[in-house]
Amino acid sequence: MTENEVFTRVVKIITPFAKNTAALGTANVSTRILEDLSVNSARLVDIILAFEDEFNIAIDDDAADRVRTLGDATHMIVSKATH
């Protein structure tokens, strides 16, 4: 699984939670999930759990806390999926 493939799936997972749909069109690894995509912070739990289900990985609290951008999410998933 390449980082590009993971990134695409990450964006797909986050899409239903993003209020700023215009920002999704130009999303890149630096796009901030809360600020740029206007995702409600209450929905972050759903996103983390969706990552776990989609990629069959376990995400611990500390790893989840470090995710700010789409790139952070992608790197974390790739890292966990390959270990």
Next chain:
Amino acid sequence: MDVSAGARSWRSRLGVDFRVGLSVQSALSRLICPLAYHPLLFYLKFVRGYKIAEIQKIRASFNGLLAETKDDPLLICANHLTMIDSALIMWSLSPGWKCILESRRFPWNLPERTIFSDRWWRTTLCYLARCLPITRNGPPGESKRVLENVATLLGRGDSVLIFPEGGRSRIGRIDVENFSYGVGMIAQSLPNVRIVCVFSRGGNQAEYSILPRRGETFFVQFKLLNWTLKSKGLRGAREIALQVIENLAAMEHAYFASHSSSR
């Protein structure tokens, strides 16, 4: 992402300075209560003309709930339509003088920070009304800090009032699609916490507002939730929060069923 606080034991993580700060705020709020809460009650009753339907019956039931739950911490989860919901709930559950004497009857609140931070007197009022301000969609770490405070207070046997919807419902009904999992995170960290679902609504309240209209009569109902937990961690938090919101929605459904049939 700041999503994880609930799966941890927070009580041990809160520093001494924060614990002392909470104790000072707790003591000051009880001292000032007669000067702050009672004038507010006067305003609600006699200036705005609000009434709580069957208030004596509600208070008697709440006394029974307090006796049943003994010293267990109470996490009060309520629906949210107006800016005075916290005061209305406190008023409906206990007489003012009892709130001064018994800490569990004077719940802590988690209001949106921006509502109270623009004027010094609002900030002071917020502090004395046992509020722990939280910034909606705020910086990572802040919500965790507030939840740590909440867990500490509950661990001391205090009660905390939370609006699981995170704000006043924009749809005028309980929003079962958009609610936070904070209540589940707190409950997971304190196994003896008792969750009380409180539903309140003015008879003429059509949608969310700042203040209900003058002369409004409020219907208030509460229920001790026997919550169950099958999963751990974040899934568990979501599971508990879902049970809370579904119970509130069921209470709302019952309210509309009985009030539409009685008209």
